[in-house]
Amino acid sequence: MPDPFQDVDAAGEEFISSFADSMDERQSDPTMELIVASYLSKLTFPEDSLTVEVGCGAGAVTRRVAERANPARVIGFEPSHGFVKEAKARVTGHGNVTFEVADGASLPLKDESVDNLIMHTVLTHVEDPTPLLIEASRVLKTGGVLVVCDADFSKASLGNFPYDPLDACAKIFVREFVTDPHAVAKLQKLVSDAGFNVEDFSFQSRSVLDNDQMLPWVVETGKVLMERGEISQELHDGLVSEYRRRARNGTLYGYQVFATLIGRRG
Ligand SMILES: C[S@@+](CC[C@H](N)C(=O)[O-])C[C@H]1O[C@@H](n2cnc3c(N)ncnc32)[C@H](O)[C@@H]1O
Numbered sequence: 510m511p512d513p514f515q516d517v518d519a520a521g522e523e524f525i526s527s528f529a530d531s532m533d534e535r536q537s538d539p540t541m542e543l544i545v546a547s548y549l550s551k552l553t554f555p556e557d558s559l560t561v562e563v564g565c566g567a568g569a570v571t572r573r574v575a576e577r578a579n580p581a582r583v584i585g586f587e588p589s590h591g592f593v594k595e596a597k598a599r600v601t602g603h604g605n606v607t608f609e610v611a612d613g614a615s616l617p618l619k620d621e622s623v624d625n626l627i628m629h630t631v632l633t634h635v636e637d638p639t640p641l642l643i644e645a646s647r648v649l650k651t652g653g654v655l656v657v658c659d660a661d662f663s664k665a666s667l668g669n670f671p672y673d674p675l676d677a678c679a680k681i682f683v684r685e686f687v688t689d690p691h692a693v694a695k696l697q698k699l700v701s702d703a704g705f706n707v708e709d710f711s712f713q714s715r716s717v718l719d720n721d722q723m724l725p726w727v728v729e730t731g732k733v734l735m736e737r738g739e740i741s742q743e744l745h746d747g748l749v750s751e752y753r754r755r756a757r758n759g760t761l762y763g764y765q766v767f768a769t770l771i772g773r774r775g
Pocket residue numbers: 514515516517532533563564565566567568569570586587588589592611612613614628629630631634635641
């Protein structure tokens with residue numbers, strides 16, 4: 510089955526509202542805040558500047574960017590009408606941000622009109638990142654900055670021991686909800702080929718030890734497997750309780766690696 514993030518509107522309203530909540534939750538995680546704060550600290554936001562987030566989902570990261578860039582303008586572009594509706598409903602108190610429906614390969618922006626362009630966990634969800642990177646290069650000013658932040662999903666784990674059933678959920682989640690788990694490995698070359706000078710490429714690990722931040726990896730995987738008749742409701746409920754049991758007793762071990770690439774348009 511294709512990754513539903515390739516066409517979120519087709520995935521339906523339940524998917525949209527549940528992932529809008531889970532991306533908000535992910536962004537509230539202290540490690541994610543550190544990752545975003547770190548790349549934002551490398552950008553400048555003069556008053557007349559424009560910062561764009563491409564593939565902004567329900568706007569969890571865009572709101573954070575708008576807070577930092579204020580009073581400079583921020584636009585969140587997102588191909589899903591449903592996510593843009595959620596993003597507009599969730600944004601309060603940020604007069605400098607707007608949201609628009611647009612694909613990252615075709616942005617309604619003039620050439621060389623953007624100062625900073627951010628793609629946060631987007632390129633792992635597209636078949637071919639190149640058209641999005643070329644479009645980023647078109648709209649960015651000379652010297653403008655591209656930030657690509659994404660998970661190396663090939664290394665994600667919920668495993669404590671060989672053949673751990675929770676780790677099987679994590680691996681199936683990646684298979685079902687990510688287009689290219691190895692996209693991070695290809696980033697430097699793709700970004701350079703699109704006309705950027707790579708100035709920084711750094712990694713940050715994220716652990717989930719005592720909270721529900723990776724519970725959607727079990728719940729959403731369970732829903733897919735139940736829909737296909739591959740597992741029962743009882744097994745699904747058991748996996749969810751096992752996640753919660755480990756989160757309570759100190760044995761949960763969710764692990765992800767995030768990469769951040771900073772490129773400057775030459
Ligand atoms: C995991 S979500 C991340 C959302 C947001 N950046 C965040 O971190 O909260 C991936 C997003 O990429 C978007 N996406 C998928 N294909 C895209 C494309 N061709 N152009 C722009 N965005 C795309 C999806 O619609 C989805 O909102």
